[in-house]
Amino acid sequence: MTPRTEQHRPQMSVEEFEELKRHAPETVRLEFVHGRVLVKPMPDGNHSEIYMWLLEQCMQARPDLRLYPERGLKTEAYRRGRARADAVLVPRGSLKGHGEWSQADGVLMAVEITSYDPDTDQRDRVEKPDGYAAAGIPVYLLVDRGDCSVVVFNQPEDGRYRHQEKLPFGAPVKLPGPVDITLDTTPLEDLAD
Template sequence: MTPRTEQHRPQMSVEEFEELERHAPETVRLEFIKGKVQVKAVTDGNHDHIVAWLQRLCMQHRPELWLYGDRGLKVESYRRGRVRPDGVLAPFGFPKGHGDWSEAEGVLMAVEVTSYDSDTHQRDRVEKPCAYAAAGIPVYLLIDRDDGTVTVFSDPEDGRYRLQLNKPFGDLVALPEPVGIALDTAPLKDLAR
């Protein structure tokens, strides 16, 4: 077997991962990306405040939507993965009856806020854009506390986002349709490193 073939073999089945995740302690957040189990860092206060800030803005501008935190998503076309974005923008009531994992259909935007761990680059900047695009999520918003930027990925096609806009904290950032919200990112300056 070639190293490339081994690289693409999942560590376990999705069903085995879901069972493992169900029994993990509450202090551990697990994801299943590209066939590998990944531990997602537990958030800090500034991370949580950023998600709450974004949730408030979404609610003010689009009251028919809700930014669900840590909602489990199936990203089936991306190696039958399972992810827990920091935020999932969808119509209010979206996860009703879904259990632990929701289909990505109906999600308008996935949100990640970088954590200060060694896997952030690979997970949030490389793998998640591919997973969310492959699942057909129209917008992926990455709030990158490491470099003080907001990156908006949009227009998913063939498993990747065709458009990517990167702005420094402090700039006005327009989230494209179907989100249609403009973010004044100045408050993020005080919440980065």
């Protein structure tokens, strides 16, 4: 996979990152994306409300699935990245026995909700889609509070999503298979701040 981001030598190995993560305080959320250690900001109240909005819609539409928050995933080519998705949608029971970092196999959708920090553009809009596509996750849902839109990425191939659709908050959003849920995004209009 050749990411859209600038090629560079990794800061450390995945094994070194996992050791660093084991010793990091609980208040620090670390990721290892494209060979770089990233600090992911703690969610604010609107971020948490957006997660709950999505959880409720998924549970109503697909009771056979579970939306887990803050899930660690092995991403990128050869699973050499470690991303902490804001949420992952998986079949019920599929995380049983997993450690902190799960293989992406069986993940139907990864979700990111943008934060208001300087790295969100590169992390959520560029690096995460490439990493999730390389891991073969069928759908990536980006709730972009910066421009009040929802972006649906799907059809992963060769480390990229071949299709994406961007819709404004308030529009119905159809999540393609294997998710097959239509989201009412009207409540997001009050949560963009």
